[in-house]
Amino acid sequence: MVIVAEPKQVVAPGELLAEGDHLLGDNSFKVGTRIFSACIGIFEVDGNRVTVVPLKGGYFPRVGDLVGGRIVDVGLSGWTLDIRAPYEAMLPASETPGPRGPRRRDLSESFDVGDMVLSQVLAFDRTRDPLLTVKGPGLGKISTGRVVEISAAKIPRLIGRKGSMISMLKRETGCQITVGQNGVVMVWGKSPENERVAVEAIYMVEREAHTRGLTDRIREMIAKSNVVGEVARTQTA
């Protein structure tokens, strides 16, 4: 039970992380008793578990994930969406809210090609393409606000430990922010300026995800921009 690599540091694929009976977290693999990193990322130790938090990489769907997707095709019984994964996602008409039964209307009246849709992954495994649903609060077509697309690997950092980063962003910029696990982030602000600052902050998280003291730096950046967040609003009210 020896930790070889320095925790919180950048590791390359094939770098020795630890030796012995550790639990394998994401992006690590074991050869004999030695544990190696499988990708470029930050090495983290959590109790007995060794993990590499990737710095790059695409989105791989998981059941229950909230994802923002773009409609690429409208069929007779559903839609095909691009959710920035290696697989095309299907959204069946039966997974939209409203009355069941055969529909006489054209499906493109609900969602048309090019529309952004916030949805949830209903089913996915190695043998089947992801199946989506828009039944649920907040799900459906996105027609207002701004959409930011960042690398899916940076989403955990954007949320932060127990949501610290994202709740700070919401509070300081006064924007409502919805984070899709696939890297699609939706921002609704009370003014275009608030939205602009929030978007800039999100890009900053993506760029500097692996640095220390990021939350503080972003808070400072927002403070400098003179945008009135939630705290100030309650004070004036």
Add this chain to the structure above:
Amino acid sequence: MPEPKQPEKLIDDKGVRIDGRRLDQLRPIKLEVGLLDKADGSAYIEQGKNKILVGVYGPREAHPKHIALPDRAVLRCRYRMAPFSVDERKNPAPSRREMELSKVIRESLESVVLTDLYPRTTIDVFIEVLQSDGGSRCAGITAASLALADAGIPMRELVAACAVGKIQGHMALDLSDAEDKYGEADLPVAWVPNANLVTLLQMDGILTINEFEKGLTMALDACKTIHSMQQEALKKKYLVIKEVAEEREETEVVA
């Protein structure tokens, strides 16, 4: 441009090669990562006069669909030489040599990429030789494994590659174009350090068993050096951002 003339001697009386290197010396290597915005991962290598750019896309949906495998990702690899990469214009059509190199490079990379994590997808590797100076398949593998890592594709480790050869009866490391053309043998080797696997081994020319063993040892030593350079290049991209960001923080605190 005419073909460069054959040098009188590949090694002079003091044991120095035409480009001033000793027999066991690598050419200067420059590695860079993440130059292409549109590609998921990219890398660039300069090794002597070689200049090679690699772009990686994926894992992405497999097209045409029938090439997809149900249990793992398909690794596709294209090695290509630009028409202006050599002295005489190279015909841009894919040559027999390019197809062969694409295949051996793919096989060399397949042994490290964890393809079973992404069933029914493809990972595409494009190796573009902009300027060629001998040993470009090895430099291509070195850069391609870096580009794969830069794309965030899970892999067992980076592959390092280097060639050795025989010139004027001596085993020499990392042959240049002239040494490859007018030398007696060429032995490209790709090596995966932790697993201690040789994933590419070709030979052109004739070597005795002793020469082969000596050459292989030299090549593996060079691969070790290249491997640590690869790790450094891969991390450098992130360490630079980190330094800049954290330095900005410190100056702000002081101000």
